[in-house]
Amino acid sequence: MNTSSFRLANRFVDVKSSPVRDILAVVGREDIISFAGGIPDAELFEAADFAAAFDAVLSQQAARALQYATTQGEPELRELLAARLSRQLPTTADQIQVTSGSQEGLFLAGMALVDPGDVVLVEQPTYLAAVQAFSLAGARLVSVPSDDHGVLPEALAAAIAEHAPKFVYLVPNFQNPTGRTMPASRREQVADILLRTRTPLLEDDPYGALRFDGEPVPPIASLPGMAAQTVLQNSASKIMAPGVRIGWLRAEGDILRALEIGKQAVGLQSAVTDQLAVAHYLANCDLDAHIARVTSAYRVRRDAMVDGLRAVLPAGAEVNRPEGGMFLWVRLGGAVDTAEALPRALAAGVAYVPGWPFYAAEPDHSTMRLSYVTNTPEVIAEGLARLARAFGW
Numbered sequence: 602m603n604t605s606s607f608r609l610a611n612r613f614v615d616v617k618s619s620p621v622r623d624i625l626a627v628v629g630r631e632d633i634i635s636f637a638g639g640i641p642d643a644e645l646f647e648a649a650d651f652a653a654a655f656d657a658v659l660s661q662q663a664a665r666a667l668q669y670a671t672t673q674g675e676p677e678l679r680e681l682l683a684a685r686l687s688r689q690l691p692t693t694a695d696q697i698q699v700t701s702g703s704q705e706g707l708f709l710a711g712m713a714l715v716d717p718g719d720v721v722l723v724e725q726p727t728y729l730a731a732v733q734a735f736s737l738a739g740a741r742l743v744s745v746p747s748d749d750h751g752v753l754p755e756a757l758a759a760a761i762a763e764h765a766p767k768f769v770y771l772v773p774n775f776q777n778p779t780g781r782t783m784p785a786s787r788r789e790q791v792a793d794i795l796l797r798t799r800t801p802l803l804e805d806d807p808y809g810a811l812r813f814d815g816e817p818v819p820p821i822a823s824l825p826g827m828a829a830q831t832v833l834q835n836s837a838s839k840i841m842a843p844g845v846r847i848g849w850l851r852a853e854g855d856i857l858r859a860l861e862i863g864k865q866a867v868g869l870q871s872a873v874t875d876q877l878a879v880a881h882y883l884a885n886c887d888l889d890a891h892i893a894r895v896t897s898a899y900r901v902r903r904d905a906m907v908d909g910l911r912a913v914l915p916a917g918a919e920v921n922r923p924e925g926g927m928f929l930w931v932r933l934g935g936a937v938d939t940a941e942a943l944p945r946a947l948a949a950g951v952a953y954v955p956g957w958p959f960y961a962a963e964p965d966h967s968t969m970r971l972s973y974v975t976n977t978p979e980v981i982a983e984g985l986a987r988l989a990r991a992f993g994w
């Protein structure tokens with residue numbers, strides 16, 4: 602019986618806590634090797650550089666760092682971010698909105714663009730917490746059939762014609778959960794369809810800088826005509842540290858103003874201390890060198906996990922070898938249900954995230970997401986041995 606006098610808004614009735622965060626809550630145990638979260642290895646954080654950055658901010662600019670500030674974000678941070686983004690797409694500081702992590706940007710986009718019942722098109726599978734953010738705004742999520750290269754162009758065109766979506770949400774680089782990347786030719790096809798149908802794009806790119814192999818692929822936002830039709834999101838989380846909770850988005854025109862007004866209502870501003878510390882870090886430290894260090898460690902771990910999995914997976918199972926990012930995707934096939942098997946895996950001392958929650962519709966229950974970034978190759982090998990025992994491979 603509900604003893605509370607609070608009556609939750611309808612939008613909360615069907616929206617569940619993220620299963621990933623629920624799993625993360627139980628895998629904190631010392632004896633569990635977790636492949637579950639996209640948790641950067643804390644050993645790789647530039648702790649001393651951040652200590653120096655926060656120290657400089659608080660010793661030299663305390664009055665400013667501890668004060669209220671503008672909603673759009675600190676000017677020098679936006680300048681530095683615009684300069685960095687301009688490597689891919691010409692960007693000015695006034696086209697940047699700072700967010701408290703790119704997750705906030707997803708929520709703001711939902712709030713700015715979605716009326717209850719509006720359709721948002723997503724990949725199949727897609728980033729779970731984006732589904733959560735858009736659902737809270739009342740969106741109806743429709744997933745577009747996708748292959749190893751992302752959404753299928755013909756299916757995207759058909760879905761746009763059928764649903765007239767408010768926007769399309771894509772993670773073209775090293776997608777969460779699958780690790781897949783959309784090649785340049787597919788991006789061009791997608792851009793053609795979006796331009797022809799005047800369908801806006803929310804391009805979420807927290808992982809793009811973490812490339813281990815191959816050549817970078819330009820963001821869809823940078824293709825001719827797309828910048829004005831795209832909100833492009835980046836984040837400090839995967840390339841610096843998630844705890845600073847700094848993300849940023851690039852947009853043009855009315856949508857930028859709407860996102861800013863949304864952010865006023867959500868939190869007035871992102872923490873000025875964190876913004877100024879990230880600006881100090883960007884101005885005084887070598888982020889590219891840090892990214893090179895992180896990616897070389899992650900490359901070794903990816904190989905350890907992919908090769909280790911290929912050695913134990915049963916016939917018919919598939920695992921990809923992502924060119925960057927944090928995750929890989931396993932499809933066991935057949936009637937295996939990875940959610941049902943999770944308690945056995947936890948009992949064996951290893952955690953992963955079942956694939957089903959990442960599907961807006963028609964989940965493949967035999968899939969799972971594994972992150973290779975948190976653990977060393979030795980720990981990965983032990984975790985895979987436990988996984989093999991739990992599944993009886």
Ligand SMILES: Cc1ncc(COP(=O)(O)O)c(C=O)c1O
Nearest residue numbers: 702703704728772777836838848
């Ligand atoms: C695709 C994608 N978008 C957004 C986020 C949110 O990241 P943050 O809010 O830490 O920037 C994540 C985090 O895992 C993600 O995978």
